[in-house]
Amino acid sequence: MLIGIPLETASGETRVAVTPETARKLAGQGHTVRIQAGAGVAASATDEAYSAAGAEITDAAGAFGCELVLKVRAPSAAELPMLKAGSALVGMLNPFDGEGLQRLATAGVTGFALEAAPRTTRAQSMDVLSSQANIAGYKAVMIAADKYQRFFPMLMTAAGTVKAARVVILGVGVAGLQAIATAKRLGAVIEASDVRPSVKEQVESLGAKFIEVSYDTPEEKEAAVGVGGYAKPMPQSWLDRQKIEVAKRVAAADVVISTALIPGRAAPTLVTEEMVKAMKPGSVIVDIAAGKGPNGVGGNCPLSEADKTVVKHGVTLVGETNLPALVAADSSALYARNVLDFLKLVLTKEGTFNVPMDDDIVAACLMTQGGEVKRKS
Numbered sequence: 001m002l003i004g005i006p007l008e009t010a011s012g013e014t015r016v017a018v019t020p021e022t023a024r025k026l027a028g029q030g031h032t033v034r035i036q037a038g039a040g041v042a043a044s045a046t047d048e049a050y051s052a053a054g055a056e057i058t059d060a061a062g063a064f065g066c067e068l069v070l071k072v073r074a075p076s077a078a079e080l081p082m083l084k085a086g087s088a089l090v091g092m093l094n095p096f097d098g099e100g101l102q103r104l105a106t107a108g109v110t111g112f113a114l115e116a117a118p119r120t121t122r123a124q125s126m127d128v129l130s131s132q133a134n135i136a137g138y139k140a141v142m143i144a145a146d147k148y149q150r151f152f153p154m155l156m157t158a159a160g161t162v163k164a165a166r167v168v169i170l171g172v173g174v175a176g177l178q179a180i181a182t183a184k185r186l187g188a189v190i191e192a193s194d195v196r197p198s199v200k201e202q203v204e205s206l207g208a209k210f211i212e213v214s215y216d217t218p219e220e221k222e223a224a225v226g227v228g229g230y231a232k233p234m235p236q237s238w239l240d241r242q243k244i245e246v247a248k249r250v251a252a253a254d255v256v257i258s259t260a261l262i263p264g265r266a267a268p269t270l271v272t273e274e275m276v277k278a279m280k281p282g283s284v285i286v287d288i289a290a291g292k293g294p295n296g297v298g299g300n301c302p303l304s305e306a307d308k309t310v311v312k313h314g315v316t317l318v319g320e321t322n323l324p325a326l327v328a329a330d331s332s333a334l335y336a337r338n339v340l341d342f343l344k345l346v347l348t349k350e351g352t353f354n355v356p357m358d359d360d361i362v363a364a365c366l367m368t369q370g371g372e373v374k375r376k377s
Helices: 020-028 047-052 060-064 098-106 128-147 174-185 197-205 218-225 236-252 273-278 323-346 360-365
Strands: 002-005 032-036 056-058 068-073 088-092 110-113 155-157 160-162 166-170 189-193 255-258 284-287 309-312 315-318 366-369
Touching: 002 060, 020 032, 020 047, 020 323, 032 047, 032 060, 047 056, 056 060, 088 323, 098 110, 098 366, 110 360, 128 174, 128 255, 128 284, 128 315, 128 323, 166 174, 166 236, 174 189, 174 197, 174 255, 189 236, 218 236, 236 273, 323 360, 360 366
Parallel strands: 002 032, 002 068, 032 056, 068 088, 088 110, 166 189, 166 255, 255 284, 284 315
Antiparallel strands: 110 366, 155 160, 309 315
């Protein structure tokens, strides 16, 4: 099969959908791999490395004109006409972007959004959200350590003792757990909060303290279970109690990392402006949900600004929206392996493309086919 990998053109995007490692495996299976010149450079993968792996170097038209196109982000309006009708596209296409999916359908492209894969054991190896969130959690702490003007670990020196930084992690999914682990390695004292009581054991196993909030009604207890591995929106009564507990911790914190996202919904507000005002001067907030707040404004903190680092009320707020792109080589390596594992479900041994709708992963990821948007929003 003719497989194309274009250069990602979205602003700030440095990742690539296929690395020399996975290009070699695809070529070894008998496929022709065509990668756009320079597509992997930002991820430390040179054209020479791809050539050595058996790939052909081409231009944008050559990459987009293949039977199967592998991308990180959905194609732009300028790129869409280069896709052939009847071709297949695999990438992070944003299942909640109805307009974008309709454009793909109109172009006659069979599109698969890897973010829509179910949270099942079988789908773990192709779970792009988890692989990229892992990196986001790590990088969020590294950025916080860079912006914070004090040490993270406790230090005993001849000039006196330096206290360890107090770090609060809000949202304990994949990104939150990695943030805890990274902050712990740097020597910080960590507390973490999540709506799901089931994550308490994971938090404590990483050496952090879990911020507990009671569940007083059947509705609160039901919502706390979550669905599909994700948190559910919590009743206001519980959120009010959580806000009080979180506010106490945030006021005493040196660094806050907020990671709470619910797919298809606006990010919940966890750190209010009043909480920011109560923080110590020089404190740092890294808002992984920046740009995903109500109406696309703010994130877990309404003061966050997408893709900007700002200082408000003496607190530095980092609103980087694509943290994995700041660790391009490893982000690409993990993403490319996710893609390779997904392709095992749709590429036959004969090298043809197949869409087995009886496969729950393929069915969940299929967004467009035959000129129609297949996803039921």
